[in-house]
Amino acid sequence: MLDTSARLFPGTFPPIVRDRLETLQVNLGYRCNQQCQHCHVNAGPNRSEMMSEENLHEVQRVLAGGVIRRLDLTGGAPELHPGFRELVSSARERGVAVIDRCNLTILSEPGQESLAEFLADRQVEVVASLPCYLRENVDAQRGKGVFDRSIAGLRRLNALGYGKPGSELVLNLVYNPLGPHLPPPQVDLEQDYRRRLAEHGVFFNRLLTITNMPIQRFGSMLASKGQFDAYLALLKNSHVEQNLASVMCRSLISVDWQGWLYDCDFNQMLNLPLRRGVRRLHLRDLHGERLEGLAIAVADHCFGCTAGQGSSCGGALES
Numbered sequence: 001m002l003d004t005s006a007r008l009f010p011g012t013f014p015p016i017v018r019d020r021l022e023t024l025q026v027n028l029g030y031r032c033n034q035q036c037q038h039c040h041v042n043a044g045p046n047r048s049e050m051m052s053e054e055n056l057h058e059v060q061r062v063l064a065g066g067v068i069r070r071l072d073l074t075g076g077a078p079e080l081h082p083g084f085r086e087l088v089s090s091a092r093e094r095g096v097a098v099i100d101r102c103n104l105t106i107l108s109e110p111g112q113e114s115l116a117e118f119l120a121d122r123q124v125e126v127v128a129s130l131p132c133y134l135r136e137n138v139d140a141q142r143g144k145g146v147f148d149r150s151i152a153g154l155r156r157l158n159a160l161g162y163g164k165p166g167s168e169l170v171l172n173l174v175y176n177p178l179g180p181h182l183p184p185p186q187v188d189l190e191q192d193y194r195r196r197l198a199e200h201g202v203f204f205n206r207l208l209t210i211t212n213m214p215i216q217r218f219g220s221m222l223a224s225k226g227q228f229d230a231y232l233a234l235l236k237n238s239h240v241e242q243n244l245a246s247v248m249c250r251s252l253i254s255v256d257w258q259g260w261l262y263d264c265d266f267n268q269m270l271n272l273p274l275r276r277g278v279r280r281l282h283l284r285d286l287h288g289e290r291l292e293g294l295a296i297a298v299a300d301h302c303f304g305c306t307a308g309q310g311s312s313c314g315g316a317l318e319s
Helices: 053-064 084-093 115-121 135-142 146-159 186-198 216-225 228-237 241-246 264-269 300-306
Strands: 023-027 069-076 097-102 127-128 171-175 208-209 252-255
Touching: 023 053, 053 084, 069 084, 069 146, 069 216, 084 097, 127 228, 127 241, 135 216, 146 171, 146 228, 171 186, 186 208, 186 264, 216 228, 252 264, 264 300
Parallel strands: 023 069, 023 252, 069 097, 097 127, 127 171, 171 208
Antiparallel strands: none
16 A cells, blocks of 8 residues: 655645544544445454553543543444443443444444444444445445445334434434545435435435545555545645634544544544644543643645535535
């Protein structure tokens, strides 16, 4: 895999600072049952990195502090971590909202037969990755048979009440472009998703469009095809200044499997840690540490969050 990180520095992205912390996004490990072309984490079945029991306990200590309103679990496939269910249950008992970033096919993996029911019982919000509503596009990006397994997973979630009108079980879908392009307008694409997925008997709450970042596996693919510079120029030329006010790094902290803190999971993949002065911050430092006003580590990949309608883990920033 080609390392393209040097092309993002020193960068021209505007300086920004942190606001009040609301969301703790925890990467439980890079192991995944899929290996997708656009994956900025470079996750896959052969990755072995997993969060230790000690750091899982640190996450729970942070949640017990009462500051965090939302726990956002990601990976890899976060559900493959043996401590996933205990962490979810502990957070929900404290009244913390939990998001599971689910690839859908994990629901049919051996040993995960009860996962959908577990998520429903704990009222976990499911953010499910489905990069297209067409079988050929999904399978081209994620592997043969992934589309059919994803539809089966969505139907299973629907049967439990996820995505249904009047239900408190939230099911949001995530769209990533298949190539070096910005996502289309989120509202318009959501209507296309609703219409096409209804043909499969599938329902959901919202569609979240997320711009692909020119880092890790996707950045390497761009470089190998001679498209990296053109894509980065597209992101820069599409920068919208008002999106700076609502980028996710202002209120979110990303935690890697070793417990180190980052402004977002993209910075995590580029090894741009959250610092106070020269000191790198760890989960242990979140006890009583005030982060408001700290400078956010930026480079040119950050234009992916402000380009066009904007992009975050919660979808487009501007309708």
